[in-house]
Amino acid sequence: MTAFLEVRNLDVSFVLPRSISSILLRNKAPGLDVLQNVSLTLGKGETLGLVGESGSGKTTLARTITGLIPPQSGTISLGGRVVSGNKDKAFHWLRREISMMFQDPIASLSPRMRIGSLITEPFIINDISIGNRWEKAEELLDMVGLPTEFANRYPHELSGGQARRVGVARALALLPKIVIADEPTAGLDVSVQGEILNLMTRLQEELDLSYIIVTHNLAVVRHTTTQLAIMYLGQIVEQGPTDDIFERPSHPYTKALLDSEPHPDPAKRRDDLQIKGEIPSLFLRPTGCDFHTRCSFAQDKCRAVEPDFMTTEDGRLLRCHFPLQDTDG
Numbered sequence: 313m314t315a316f317l318e319v320r321n322l323d324v325s326f327v328l329p330r331s332i333s334s335i336l337l338r339n340k341a342p343g344l345d346v347l348q349n350v351s352l353t354l355g356k357g358e359t360l361g362l363v364g365e366s367g368s369g370k371t372t373l374a375r376t377i378t379g380l381i382p383p384q385s386g387t388i389s390l391g392g393r394v395v396s397g398n399k400d401k402a403f404h405w406l407r408r409e410i411s412m413m414f415q416d417p418i419a420s421l422s423p424r425m426r427i428g429s430l431i432t433e434p435f436i437i438n439d440i441s442i443g444n445r446w447e448k449a450e451e452l453l454d455m456v457g458l459p460t461e462f463a464n465r466y467p468h469e470l471s472g473g474q475a476r477r478v479g480v481a482r483a484l485a486l487l488p489k490i491v492i493a494d495e496p497t498a499g500l501d502v503s504v505q506g507e508i509l510n511l512m513t514r515l516q517e518e519l520d521l522s523y524i525i526v527t528h529n530l531a532v533v534r535h536t537t538t539q540l541a542i543m544y545l546g547q548i549v550e551q552g553p554t555d556d557i558f559e560r561p562s563h564p565y566t567k568a569l570l571d572s573e574p575h576p577d578p579a580k581r582r583d584d585l586q587i588k589g590e591i592p593s594l595f596l597r598p599t600g601c602d603f604h605t606r607c608s609f610a611q612d613k614c615r616a617v618e619p620d621f622m623t624t625e626d627g628r629l630l631r632c633h634f635p636l637q638d639t640d641g
């Protein structure tokens with residue numbers, strides 16, 4: 313895969329109020345390291361699924377890639393242009409080229425604005441002249457399969473599926489190159505989920521978009537993505553082609569995560585493979601490999617030495633001292 317988007321060694325930490333950090337971080341520097349050394353690649357026109365348990369840092373990574381959170385270190389390169397350093401003005405440029413589709417489009421938008429104003433707001437924020445704003449709104453509504461008269465409606469007048477389409481229209485208003493969709497199907501009926509995913513696929517072809525889909529839903533990932541990245545405690549632990557990873561996960565966490573999805577056939581359920589225990593707190597990151605406290609295959613080295621992110625012979629990106637072999641599990 314030729315990388316169109318290349319994220320290299322991103323570190324993000326949040327500054328915490330001193331009162332909290334002095335208790336939880338035992339007077340260390342008052343920052344909570346949420347992303348550590350995160351690397352990720354996305355090819356042009358590809359769809360990458362970003363999965364991991366709650367709190368693993370998916371949203372933080374998505375917001376950092378869209379230029380909404382400045383990283384402490386690391387680089388983001390898009391189409392060959394490299395953005396680095398937390399003061400780089402080019403992060404503004406990233407915000408136009410990579411847009412975010414929020415999980416709950418209505419809650420994230422002003423309830424007092426009409427849909428026509430909401431979906432054309434990105435032009436106003438970025439000071440881009442579009443001539444007749446209402447005509448532009450109607451064009452965007454048409455693009456996402458909504459009647460043009462919806463421009464006059466308010467957010468509370470929309471169904472869940474219609475609201476999601478409005479979210480798509482707003483995310484695509486500036487014709488970005490990459491769209492990061494945060495749980496694009498969460499809370500929707502199954503039939504509506506299919507409609508939204510079909511809409512996204514159609515627009516991907518028409519507009520030559522690349523997607524990153526952030527989700528807990530492994531069925532969505534399996535059927536809509538070509539690449540899969542697995543996050544654990546603020547790090548990517550494995551990335552590779554989706555079919556390949558589902559077929560042959562290499563990281564023990566990936567395998568446990570995929571096996572924890574209930575199987576429709578009781579004979580094929582593997583309760584023994586479910587992930588042990590809770591995800592550790594970011595305040596008490598384990599030494600060595602972050603996953604060793606829950607890994608059935610952990611050895612002494614895993615408890616002592618942090619694994620590097622390496623590329624395997626078959627091109628898989630992996631952070632594990634003892635990757636699973638085809639016969640394991």
Ligand SMILES: Nc1ncnc2c1ncn2[C@@H]1O[C@H](COP(=O)(O)OP(=O)(O)OP(=O)(O)O)[C@@H](O)[C@H]1O
Binds near residue numbers: 344346365367369372
């Ligand atoms: N602004 C912030 N200040 C301090 N901590 C934060 C901030 N934003 C996120 N965090 C912490 O960073 C960690 C990762 O959060 P994030 O929302 O990125 O995870 P996630 O994988 O997207 O979770 P979910 O699947 O539940 O949305 C969490 O422990 C969260 O509490």
